[in-house]
Amino acid sequence: MKPANFILLYVDSVAESCRFYQTLLNTQPVEASSTFAMFILPGGFKLGLWDKRGVEPASSGATGDSEFVFSCETDGEVDAVHQDWHTKSVTILQAPTTMDFGRTFTAADPDGHRIRVYHVADNPV
Incomplete structure (x- = not known):
């Protein structure tokens, strides 16, 4: 495949x-x-x-139950992308935060599809 x-x-x-x-x-x-x-x-x-x-066959799924994901090279890049998207009036669901896997934030598109941006921590918990 x-x-x-x-x-x-x-x-x-x-x-x-x-x-x-x-x-x-x-x-x-x-x-x-x-x-x-x-x-x-x-x-x-x-x-x-x-x-x-x-769409055929018709979809019965709800948006927001999955994520489209972009990776960044650094925590600073995550924050810079967040700032860029904020200035573009993108809906932010989760402000930049550090989670067990690294630095991340989550946004939504006009249909509610989630978009996650992250940088994996060097030593994830």
């Missing part, structure tokens, strides 16, 4: 979510229509936004 390289998020409004991720990620989608948009992130990972009304 090939490694995973793509995540799809089911969204209410592709246009609204596309604008959100353009601002959040400072990049343009490589594909965008009224029902789907795709971003290619550094390293080649793909983020797809799919209008939830067209």
Whole structure:
């Protein structure tokens, strides 16, 4: 099996979510229509936004029960990303904090999908 390289998020409004991720990620989608948009992130990972009304089989899941995760090189980078997202009016669910695995914060997109940013501690508890 090939490694995973793509995540799809089911969204209410592709246009609204596309604008959100353009601002959040400072990049343009490589594909965008009224029902789907795709971003290619550094390293080649793909983020797809799919209008939830067209998903087959239909999804019965709730948003907010999983997380899309970005790793940072340092604790300072975690704090800098938080500050950047705060200035972009991103909804912050958890302010930067140090947990047993390292420095982290959690945000949410317009549909309530959780986005975690973290740096693993050198010596996690």
